[in-house]
Amino acid sequence: MESSDETTDDLPMPPYVTTEDVVFALRAVSVHTPEQRPDGQRCRKDEAPHPCRLHRWGRRVLAKRGLTDGQVQTLLSGGTVALR
Template identity: 50%
Template sequence: MRVGEQSTDPIDQVLGEVPVPASLTPEDVRLAVRAVVVHAAEEWPNGPLCRNDGASYPCRLHRWGRRVLENHGLNERQIDALIRHGNPFVHVPFPFTYTTPRPGTAPARTAPAAGYPARDQVGRPGTPGARPTTSGLRPGVRSGVPGRPVAPPATAPRWPRAS
């Protein structure tokens, strides 16, 4: 049975479809991801069944989850990728916006917040937020400050053994 077809399951005919909320919330999207992943298809000799409840695939919750995710802006390929990923707790951003740059174009850089240097400017001399470093040392190493003494590796037990 395809995703868009009407089910012949008696429970589906009695209860009908689960309604999709008019305005989606982040919780609706989170639950829809769980529904499509947990209620995925499992192959059986008599055809695909829902791996969670054994109903004919796609079950009511799987169909509801697909409709919610489609209303949220995901396409079939993205929903199928979520199912293949198999993690029911994967994060889908809310609101979902498809912001992949076109091929051959560089991604747009956003201006840094006021008072903060851009990510690629941090650590460069002459920029705000740059830290002076002694040449040849890592920025986290302080010169001229003795460190803690390091104990030699233990070759013998520190406590006598009971015999």
């Protein structure tokens, strides 16, 4: 649990991660990608500093489901991975 002096605008996590959550998380990660701007990396979709809220949420959901970075990349590139 976070300490009371930490502030965060992160989206809440689902109580357990379903296959539908994984689909939404993959979409968030694939759409909210970084783009280099003069003021640093920004989210291509919403122009927030990267990683934006939805990208962070998607990565957290996928990690909670037990997916590695390699498995996430495989799924994003159209490959298949066995979900637990």
